[in-house]
Amino acid sequence: MTIVRSLLARREALLVLACLLLLAAITARFPAFSTPKNLAGVFNDTSILIMMALGQSAVILTKSIDLSVAANVALTGMTVAMLNHLVPGLPVVVLILVAIGMGMLLGAINGFLVWWLDIPAIVVTLGTMTIFRGLAFVESGGAWVNAHEMSPAFLELPRTLILGLPVLSWTGLVAIVLATLLFTRTGLGRAFYATGGNAVAAVYAGIDIGKTRFLAFVLSGTVAGLCGYFWVSRYAVAYVDVASGFELDTIAACVIGGVSTIGGVGTVGGVVLGALFLGIIKNALPVIGISPFWQMAISGAIIITAVVINARGERVKGRVILRRKELPL
């Protein structure tokens, strides 16, 4: 019993178990789902979510939230697609750098507003979310950039195979490694945890919490910018409503992965597993033949379950504090 409980206490273990059970249930009816080739496909499909959820988790760790990431994808995606259409000779590397730079800038705007104006992140990014999408509409005039208007190199890169895996999957894997290094082995990563865990204590320990939050937003924006390119080239189309509502998926992946919405708690492994869990469900439900509306309901139920588990973890700590405060019995 204690073993089970300590296992359940590790969110990663719980998620691996949940993913395996889910795969087993699906495989029971559709054995083809669990072939290595299909699973690699699921991972490739989920790579964008993994990367953006990692960026989002940095922001949530600092006790903030970034609602503008999906709009960032739409704006940078539209920008590089139009650039590719207008200047077909531009190398893809330049376009990727543009996407990264632009995403970084959009993230810096969020971070700047949160840092200097001291406005709650949810309000700032709710505003910039609308602005970014609005800008995507302004620059495109509401028009679509379709596959035939994009250069072959622009479209090919994400699916180019290296050692049997597409570039998109490799980027996802590299992102996981880099995030692990950043979160566990650098002062900035530690500052993310400290800022969200106890902002006052972080200040006293010499951490500039405003700058830390700013950098978290820059990171989240940069990743979103890169994903803006991947999104339009992978789906071979750019329009204003690209990735609509995807910011909620990134937040959901974090919450399912055990990132505390009040900051300071979460791991890269948890976030990746949270994203994969959502990815498996998204890929499997159509196979099983469940309608998209049920899919939304099921995703929602899972998110609430995860939040309940998170909240239970946090409540235990609360009791300890109460005992120390010597409240009347």
Next chain:
Amino acid sequence: MNAMPSTDTPTTEPILKMTGISKTFPGVKALSDVALELRPGHVTALIGENGAGKSTLVKILTGIYQPDGGNIEIDGKKVDLPTAEAAQDLGITAIHQETVLFDELTVAENIYIGHQPRNRYGLIDWAAMHARAAAILHGIDAPISTRTRLKDLSIAQRHLVAIARALSIDARIVIMDEPTAALSYKEVEELFGIIDRLKKAGKAILFISHKFEEVWQICEYFAVFRDGRQVGAGRLDEVSHNDLVKLMVGRDVTQAFPKLPAEIGDVVLKVDGYCHPTEFDQVSLELRRGEILGLYGLVGAGRSEFCQALFGVTHPSAGTVTLSGKPITVRSPSDAIDAGIVYVPEERGRHGAITAMSIVSNISLPSLKVTSRRNFLRMAEEFDLARKYAERLDLRAASLSQPVGTLSGGNQQKVVIGKWLATLPKVIILDEPTKGIDIGSKAAVHAFMSQLAVEGLAVIMVSSEIPEILGMSDRVIVMREGRMAGVFEREGLTPEALVRAATGNKEAAA
């Protein structure tokens, strides 16, 4: 002053009588066998050091805590106060230090929250509520519209609303817990005007204050608490200021907290003319190796604010800091830590540990530059650092990877102190190092501070506890209302001198 003792006034019968009240918290005896009487139409001052049990008594009177034993009588009848509501029904109300009101609600709603007038359908009767609130405010000469939101009022006006609320429940016993702490001189005068009116209306008032001159101005009776006991009570006109100070401090304390003899070395820290626009003015000090400098004063005297500015949390408007002979500029805590000044804040729970993080990460947090190589943290070095200080501080934990939140309070403190020692500071500022911990742990903290001084650290200790200041400090600076009110050497320092400097009673100081 040679007023005749007013023995001609017949002593009024007390409306409230508390006898034999005791209250124990796990590990701490907060009140033992305490008595208190309040008389209608009179103000009784409740005086005592921090931790003397005043707040606990207020909480018992307002039904928040239940006493372990003793009697409470109102009008000669024994009563129980099981809940805050019961206390309110019996006409007891408290106006707290930080007034507990609702910013987003209107003045009338604040006054009547919890007992709104109802119409015959059981709905809130807004017209009656505003009319009655306006009448009460008029009665205390408070020109405040009942429809104003509370957040638009000044602190003094909020106090008036709190008083109006007390009157709205037809209170007969009004408790004022340091009501003047946040008020300006003029606002205090206005408050005293209101207290006079409450007196004339026959209310019994319990007035808790650290400021002796106020006590003398407004109160007729007094009760002094010390270490959870009532050590004296009676009519104020029968005692002197010095009598009260003696009652309040009243013990032979110098032996209780022995500072080990430490070699006092060169000047490490020199602060000259430190000023802040709102918190403190012209503070200067010199601190030597091996020295413990006590910083004494009443709550709100600007001691913590001064130390926080020294540490870079806030920014001074003028003044210079010299560390080991070199002038330094501290713009942020990170600058201070790099220079060798660290600050262990008062509320270690809120300001000290990051409870969700591991012991290792907490201890290494201000020292990450030391444990990194080429910008990457080295876990082995972090563990070494944490292990070293965990051993030195005798930290009890199953594993150093354990989150700090799972440790006991005492061990959490050790993590916080270890975190600062690991930065190898030259100057360590301890803000109320023993506030709210039991006697055994206090002794351990004091021994540890002594040890730090012996090892050559320079220590600034902010404390509101006179025995601690007298026992531990080589020198004491007293602050009052943001200014230095005196510098004292250890030899021949008396509690009375400290209290006089801190309360600023000129008559008694002469």
